[in-house]
Amino acid sequence: MSLHTQTTSLHPHPPRGFTPRQYLACLSGIMIREGLRFLNQRERFVSSLVRPLLWLFVFAAGFRQVLGVSIIPPYRTYVLYEVYITPGLAGMILLFSGMQSSLSMVYDREMGNMRTLLVSPFPRWFLLVSKLFAGVAVSVVQVYAFFAIAWFWNVRPPPVGYLLVLPALFLGGMMLCSLGMFLSSMIRQLENFAGIMNFVIFPMYFASSALYPLWRIQESSPLLFRICQGNPFTYAVELIRFALYGRIEWMSLGIVFGFTVLFLGGAIFAYDPAHGLLGRKRDTGGNG
Amino acid sequence: MSDNHISTQKGASALEVTDVSHAYGAKKALAGVSFFIPAGRFTVLLGLNGAGKTTLFSLISRLYDTQDGSIRIFGRDIRRDPSEALRRLGIVFQARTLDLDLSIAQNLTYHAALHGFGRREAMARIIMLLDTVGLADRLHDKAKNLSGGQMRRVEIVRALLHRPSLLLLDEATVGLDVQARADILATIRALVRDDGIGVLWATHLIDEVMEDDDVVILDGGRVLASGAVGDVVRAAGAQDIAGAFGGLVSETGARMVISPLEGGVPGRAEGGHVSKDSIVWGMRRTISQPPLSDALTSAPQRRESERPRPASPSVDLSSPKAGGRQ
Numbered sequence: 006m007s008l009h010t011q012t013t014s015l016h017p018h019p020p021r022g023f024t025p026r027q028y029l030a031c032l033s034g035i036m037i038r039e040g041l042r043f044l045n046q047r048e049r050f051v052s053s054l055v056r057p058l059l060w061l062f063v064f065a066a067g068f069r070q071v072l073g074v075s076i077i078p079p080y081r082t083y084v085l086y087e088v089y090i091t092p093g094l095a096g097m098i099l100l101f102s103g104m105q106s107s108l109s110m111v112y113d114r115e116m117g118n119m120r121t122l123l124v125s126p127f128p129r130w131f132l133l134v135s136k137l138f139a140g141v142a143v144s145v146v147q148v149y150a151f152f153a154i155a156w157f158w159n160v161r162p163p164p165v166g167y168l169l170v171l172p173a174l175f176l177g178g179m180m181l182c183s184l185g186m187f188l189s190s191m192i193r194q195l196e197n198f199a200g201i202m203n204f205v206i207f208p209m210y211f212a213s214s215a216l217y218p219l220w221r222i223q224e225s226s227p228l229l230f231r232i233c234q235g236n237p238f239t240y241a242v243e244l245i246r247f248a249l250y251g252r253i254e255w256m257s258l259g260i261v262f263g264f265t266v267l268f269l270g271g272a273i274f275a276y277d278p279a280h281g282l283l284g285r286k287r288d289t290g291g292n293g
Numbered sequence: 294m295s296d297n298h299i300s301t302q303k304g305a306s307a308l309e310v311t312d313v314s315h316a317y318g319a320k321k322a323l324a325g326v327s328f329f330i331p332a333g334r335f336t337v338l339l340g341l342n343g344a345g346k347t348t349l350f351s352l353i354s355r356l357y358d359t360q361d362g363s364i365r366i367f368g369r370d371i372r373r374d375p376s377e378a379l380r381r382l383g384i385v386f387q388a389r390t391l392d393l394d395l396s397i398a399q400n401l402t403y404h405a406a407l408h409g410f411g412r413r414e415a416m417a418r419i420i421m422l423l424d425t426v427g428l429a430d431r432l433h434d435k436a437k438n439l440s441g442g443q444m445r446r447v448e449i450v451r452a453l454l455h456r457p458s459l460l461l462l463d464e465a466t467v468g469l470d471v472q473a474r475a476d477i478l479a480t481i482r483a484l485v486r487d488d489g490i491g492v493l494w495a496t497h498l499i500d501e502v503m504e505d506d507d508v509v510i511l512d513g514g515r516v517l518a519s520g521a522v523g524d525v526v527r528a529a530g531a532q533d534i535a536g537a538f539g540g541l542v543s544e545t546g547a548r549m550v551i552s553p554l555e556g557g558v559p560g561r562a563e564g565g566h567v568s569k570d571s572i573v574w575g576m577r578r579t580i581s582q583p584p585l586s587d588a589l590t591s592a593p594q595r596r597e598s599e600r601p602r603p604a605s606p607s608v609d610l611s612s613p614k615a616g617g618r619q
Contacts, residue, residue: 021377025410038395045394117388121451124354125407126379132407255535278358 023127031127032135039139042109053102053147054154060178061155065090077218079250092246093215095148095170099178100238102144104206106137107185111192123276130273137186137269141178148174164250173248177241180261183268189203190275213239239265306365307332307459307491308353313362315348316600322516326362326520328509330459333489335482337502339538340511347387349511350463353493354384367458372564380408383457385448385465393437397428397447400436408455415454422450426480442473448602450481459491466501474501499535508534510541517541528541
């Protein structure tokens with residue numbers, strides 16, 4: 006029986022280029038796959054929530070009495086430490102999830118799944134952006150699950166904040182996932198991911214405004230303050246914090262946007278077959 | 294192109310590879326590789342492990358860009374017009390590339406999406422293709438529950454989903470038992486015979502080469518010969534393709550290691566020595582197990598007249614360096 010010429014709805018000689026509908030089909034296919042992978046790894050979902058919830062329930066509760074947070078924008082009153090730390094924990098979910106996404110790309114490269122993506126006839130940049138978008142969408146779902154639990158812990162931003170924070174989460178997530186994707190192009194083996202954990206994720210998280218306001222950090226260490234100021238994650242957290250309370254922090258928005266473009270450009274460059282780093286390494290997945 | 298390159302090819306090309314070179318840092322993997330694949334033909338890319346076959350596949354499928362030379366698929370340059378070139382190409386990689394946690398349907402609809410087809414549009418073809426390889430009833434099974442041979446069949450279905458005109462298969466039968474190998478080969482040969490699809494079949498197993506095939510012999514990153522099997526054998530002054538291969542490769546100083554295939558029983562060869570895993574025998578060949586074609590006689594669905602004729606007895610051209618790469 007012929008495998009190739011039987012009547013089906015797929016066209017044997019498609020017109021040149023792709024229609025917007027085909028681009029949409031490609032994007033939704035990549036997003037569905039990412040969603041299915043996420044649903045198949047329930048422990049990933051649970052662990053992504055356990056980490057920030059531990060910080061919220063244990064760390065923040067313990068430090069509530071020690072760390073007073075004065076009235077700083079966007080807050081209009083004194084706030085509990087749990088309230089202050091919540092946007093930082095949302096950023097933490099995006100950060101870890103973005104890096105998890107990079108981990109999955111290293112895994113996909115090792116297992117060969119990445120090749121099926123990269124040999125698609127769609128432009129390479131579109132495939133990578135779609136993959137990023139899918140990864141961010143999964144992260145954002147996790148953040149909203151975290152917000153829902155935090156609501157019962159009396160962390161209750163204005164209802165409109167839940168809507169306004171969505172674009173901030175997407176932009177911040179794109180920045181962090183792009184960074185993860187760029188880093189994944191330089192990691193040859195899954196084992197090397199521990200290095201990313203120690204040298205990228207933890208420093209980015211701790212040297213930011215996620216846990217303490219910048220003014221407090223400045224009081225204790227001017228050097229650390231400068232480092233926090235140069236850390237793009239600080240601006241992602243502030244963008245989320247302000248959006249959650251119905252405001253736009255323009256400087257953070259500009260900086261996060263700028264770093265997103267930079268990291269995304271780096272990732273596209275690294276995965277581009279013409280300039281990228283992969284072709285200079287032995288990563289053919291065969292022995293012939 | 295190497296000085297001793299034999300080329301006897303003719304006809305319209307599905308794939309043109311011209312003076313392609315590639316290096317990993319200082320390590321040269323391909324040097325001035327040139328050949329072409331006629332449309333609608335079964336072409337075997339034959340070479341030892343480390344010959345450069347997988348690197349060549351990676352360049353043809355644009356996982357990497359060519360550092361030197363050009364690759365054209367049905368006239369479309371893979372660098373200048375990658376979208377149009379890639380949409381005419383179906384690829385089965387050597388490594389398993391199914392997502393094991395997803396069902397067969399989910400794996401295949403994902404691939405269809407990567408070619409711009411929605412789920413509803415693709416499902417009819419998915420079911421039809423799975424039916425032809427006897428896996429329609431496994432549509433919703435997870436990929437991890439399939440055997441190695443079944444996974445390969447799903448990967449072939451996936452490569453055919455978007456109706457490519459040229460199919461690349463990189464060591465598609467590695468790790469499969471004799472029956473599964475025979476089934477996969479028969480499926481692919483039927484595609485060429487019935488549908489006129491062009492196939493580039495990379496292998497190190499000489500018994501997968503048939504008399505009617507075309508062959509490209511690759512060694513040390515260089516093409517030593519290309520053309521119809523009979524023409525290459527004659528031009529090399531050999532009795533069969535194994536002899537032609539041995540003669541050509543010996544000129545480049547390579548060593549042929551003849552080892553038993555999966556399930557085979559090694560036999561002692563005149564002038565050779567038997568090690569635990571392989572028979573190393575200079576450039577001469579030995580029979581390590583019954584030819585693959587003999588296994589086909591046990592496949593009841595194939596008639597005698599349909600059995601392909603191997604161009605040589607069964608010989609596995611594994612690299613002297615176990616698992617080594619060049």
